[in-house]
Amino acid sequence: MIGLEEAVTTLIMVTIPVYVIAFTLYSIRALKGPTIPDTTLAIDAMTYDLAAFLVVLGIFFKSPILIPTAIVLALWVYALDLYVAKYLEAKEMGE
Amino acid sequence: MAGIPLDWLLVWIGGIMIVVGVISDLIASIGMLRFPNFFVRLHAATIGTIWGAFLPLIGAALVAAGSEFLGEYRWFMAGGAVVTAFLILILAPAGSHALARAAYRSKAAKVEPKVVDHLKEFVEVEEK
Numbered sequence A: 001m002i003g004l005e006e007a008v009t010t011l012i013m014v015t016i017p018v019y020v021i022a023f024t025l026y027s028i029r030a031l032k033g034p035t036i037p038d039t040t041l042a043i044d045a046m047t048y049d050l051a052a053f054l055v056v057l058g059i060f061f062k063s064p065i066l067i068p069t070a071i072v073l074a075l076w077v078y079a080l081d082l083y084v085a086k087y088l089e090a091k092e093m094g095e
Numbered sequence B: 001m002a003g004i005p006l007d008w009l010l011v012w013i014g015g016i017m018i019v020v021g022v023i024s025d026l027i028a029s030i031g032m033l034r035f036p037n038f039f040v041r042l043h044a045a046t047i048g049t050i051w052g053a054f055l056p057l058i059g060a061a062l063v064a065a066g067s068e069f070l071g072e073y074r075w076f077m078a079g080g081a082v083v084t085a086f087l088i089l090i091l092a093p094a095g096s097h098a099l100a101r102a103a104y105r106s107k108a109a110k111v112e113p114k115v116v117d118h119l120k121e122f123v124e125v126e127e128k
Helices: A004-032 A036-061 A066-090 B006-034 B038-066 B074-105 B118-127
Strands: none
Touching: A004 A036, A004 B006, A004 B038, A036 A066, A036 B006, A036 B038, A036 B074, A066 B074, B006 B038, B038 B074, B074 B118
8 A cells, every 4th residue: 555645756757758748849839830820829729738747747847836836827828819919919018 | 436435436537537647748849849830739739738637637626626635735736727727728829810810811821731721811812
């Protein structure tokens, strides 16, 4: 019978490589993306997943300071979406 | 159910949610790389945000609530994870919808494959 801490740490250590592979694939699309919406969509999906990854890492490293970072990331990438959409539609960034 | 302590139950449910979320994340990133154009890639982005970010965040909140070794701050971590999950649940569809609308109206991405495009006639009438 393994302890609770060991079980949680093992679970998260298994998930970290999968997350890293997913981020690599998203980054390839973000760098390759033929148009601006493609790049923005890849960065969008990658950053939402990065927010989830940061919370999981916060449990792994036992550091609560990583949690507010995830909230800021989620809000920031929504602002990126809206700015790019506004620029594409109206060709201006908004004052 | 009688033999399982509550903290182990929380960690099991949360762990299953994290694993399902990670697998969906991998599937979404493969789809993002392999799909042919922007409007098809929106589908992969939806899987990546709701199944790949919302679900593991709820799972991480359950794991943090059940892990007593994290100390007093585990309730802060669980609450922060739930708030982030709620924000992503609301903001991700709104953001990708705005992006899709802008990509269609500015003709930055080609609509393909398509059978019929009724929105095109509507946009052309609106622009005149």
